[in-house]
Amino acid sequence: MRRHLSWAREEPNEPHVATSAVPGPASKAALQRLSKLQDTRAATFVGDYGKSTGNYITDADGNTFLDMYCQIASIPVGYNNKAILEAAKSDQMATTLANRPALGVFPSTDWAQLLEESFMCVSPAGMDMVFTTAHGSDANELAYKAAFLHYARKRRGAQAASQEDLETTMDNMPPGSPDVAILSFSSGFHGRTFGALSTTRSKAIHKLDMPAFRWPRSSFPQLQYPLEKNQEENAAEENRCLWELERTIRTNEVPVAAVIVEPIQSEGGDRHASAEFFRGVRRITTENDVLLIVDEVQTGCGATGSFWAHEHWGLETPPDMVTFSKKMQAAGFYHTRELMADQPFRNFNTWLGDPARAIVARAIIGEVLDNGLVEQVKKTGDYLTSHLKPLAIRYHRLVANIRGQGTFVAFDCPSPELRAELLDLMRLEGVNMGGSGEVAVRFRPMLTLTNRHVNLFLTRFESVLNKMYKKHWPQ
Numbered sequence: 249m250r251r252h253l254s255w256a257r258e259e260p261n262e263p264h265v266a267t268s269a270v271p272g273p274a275s276k277a278a279l280q281r282l283s284k285l286q287d288t289r290a291a292t293f294v295g296d297y298g299k300s301t302g303n304y305i306t307d308a309d310g311n312t313f314l315d316m317y318c319q320i321a322s323i324p325v326g327y328n329n330k331a332i333l334e335a336a337k338s339d340q341m342a343t344t345l346a347n348r349p350a351l352g353v354f355p356s357t358d359w360a361q362l363l364e365e366s367f368m369c370v371s372p373a374g375m376d377m378v379f380t381t382a383h384g385s386d387a388n389e390l391a392y393k394a395a396f397l398h399y400a401r402k403r404r405g406a407q408a409a410s411q412e413d414l415e416t417t418m419d420n421m422p423p424g425s426p427d428v429a430i431l432s433f434s435s436g437f438h439g440r441t442f443g444a445l446s447t448t449r450s451k452a453i454h455k456l457d458m459p460a461f462r463w464p465r466s467s468f469p470q471l472q473y474p475l476e477k478n479q480e481e482n483a484a485e486e487n488r489c490l491w492e493l494e495r496t497i498r499t500n501e502v503p504v505a506a507v508i509v510e511p512i513q514s515e516g517g518d519r520h521a522s523a524e525f526f527r528g529v530r531r532i533t534t535e536n537d538v539l540l541i542v543d544e545v546q547t548g549c550g551a552t553g554s555f556w557a558h559e560h561w562g563l564e565t566p567p568d569m570v571t572f573s574k575k576m577q578a579a580g581f582y583h584t585r586e587l588m589a590d591q592p593f594r595n596f597n598t599w600l601g602d603p604a605r606a607i608v609a610r611a612i613i614g615e616v617l618d619n620g621l622v623e624q625v626k627k628t629g630d631y632l633t634s635h636l637k638p639l640a641i642r643y644h645r646l647v648a649n650i651r652g653q654g655t656f657v658a659f660d661c662p663s664p665e666l667r668a669e670l671l672d673l674m675r676l677e678g679v680n681m682g683g684s685g686e687v688a689v690r691f692r693p694m695l696t697l698t699n700r701h702v703n704l705f706l707t708r709f710e711s712v713l714n715k716m717y718k719k720h721w722p723q
Contacts, residue, residue, distance in 0.1 A: 258301050259303060259304055260312050262678070265311045266309065267309050270307070271292065274309040279291055292680075293307040302326040313675065316681045324612050324694060325694060325695060326694055329615065331615050335608055352596055367576075370556075372582055373566050377582070379580050379581050380578065381580045382579060383573055384545035384574060387545065388447070389442075389444050394581075394583060395505045395506035395568075397589050397590065398587055399428055399503070409424070429461070429502050430443070431463065431538075432463070432508050436509070437510070437514065438543055442460075445460065450517075464504065467488070467492050469521045471521065486522060490532065497533075505538065507541070510543045512546075515684055517684050526558070534565060541569045541581075548570075548573075548574070550575070550621055550625055550695050552653035552656045553622065553629055553653055554653075569587065577612055579601075628702060632655060632657055637650055640659065643717060658688045658690045664686055671683060677708035
């Protein structure tokens with residue numbers, strides 16, 4: 249039964265910015281106070297989340313922005329969504345918050361049902377188990393542990409760990425702490441914890457001064473746009489990358505236990521590859537007995553016009569693990585029973601997720617499925633890209649390489665400086681957006697974005713493009 253999304257009647261008619269700069273004086277004052285307690289240098293403005301509604305975020309100054317960035321791609325169905333508020337106010341939530349369980353040793357009576365009604369309702373094909381965690385980096389980190397435990401189990405066979413294994417691991421030395429690797433791709437982003445950071449390749453500043461595992465990387469295709477005019481060149485580029493991937497797996501100085509890949513390299517600049525490329529990655533990992541982890545932290549939960557972005561690939565055999573977070577408002581990874589640790593407490597922590605987040609995820613998934621939001625994302629995404637392409641022709645000095653799936657869309661600016669200027673001007677027009685990579689502008693709206701919201705954006709976007717053309721390229 250399709251429901252009417254309650255936010256639609258409560259949203260503002262359009263964005264409204266009352267201050268001459270963003271952040272405005274109230275946001276600046278709040279950030280000044282906060283800066284005494286935490287680092288605020290990355291903050292754009294201070295949100296007033298009690299007043300934010302649907303697709304609109306309100307800041308401390310009362311400015312109301314159409315939010316096309318959505319807490320770095322993590323708000324799925326609107327601010328103050330009534331279904332989520334109802335879940336938050338439920339007796340089940342109150343009990344969970346007052347009595348947070350250590351789920352691995354004292355799971356609650358309703359935990360299995362919560363898993364069935366939330367994460368397992370949308371489990372990727374081939375996955376019959378879910379490992380719940382705290383956040384996206386944590387999800388990838390624990391998936392890596394699952395891969396290493398699986399690799400060790402294959403190597404040992406039926407034998408137990410030796411006394412030497414038990415002694416050397418306490419000194420972080422092989423054979424107890426073996427030299428085994430996770431392979432990732434150039435420009436990929438998989439988090440900021442130590443294992444995840446060793447597979448992150450998007451920006452040097454993320455990794456600088458941090459010790460790292462010497463794990464291998466392989467090239468990710470750098471496609472040329474428009475795709476229809478560069479088919480031969482892009483096919484050659486993807487074949488080159490697949491050849492490099494297989495060579496790296498086979499010749500790396502230490503064994504590769506798993507390959508991790510994003511369906512779209514989100515933090516790395518919204519870099520795409522074809523379904524054929526990803527099918528090639530799966531073929532190579534299968535033939536070389538290497539696990540495939542698909543990082544759907546940013547692409548999962550419907551943003552690409554499919555609940556999971558890897559569903560676009562048409563794989564004959566599913567990935568071995570799929571990690572998630574962000575729009576699910578919870579985190580973890582899906583896997584098969586085969587990848588469960590051979591003993592308890594080996595892949596483990598105190599909380600192992602949070603029932604409170606599962607309650608919210610259940611409400612989110614219900615909103616997505618009951619309201620046909622994945623299909624809406626397809627239609628709205630098509631509408632958005634069809635109107636961006638003419639602007640890319642008219643304003644080609646500022647807008648290039650339009651690409652995307654669903655509303656997971658991006659374009660490139662000619663320089664980081666012009667991108668920063670564009671994003672600042674868009675906020676003054678009442679649209680909150682963000683960048684990715686060196687020069688990309690990314691769209692990360694909610695699944696509830698409609699053509700009407702797109703029209704509001706387009707009017708303001710063209711106004712900004714006009715202003716920038718007059719400033720930088722006067723007639």
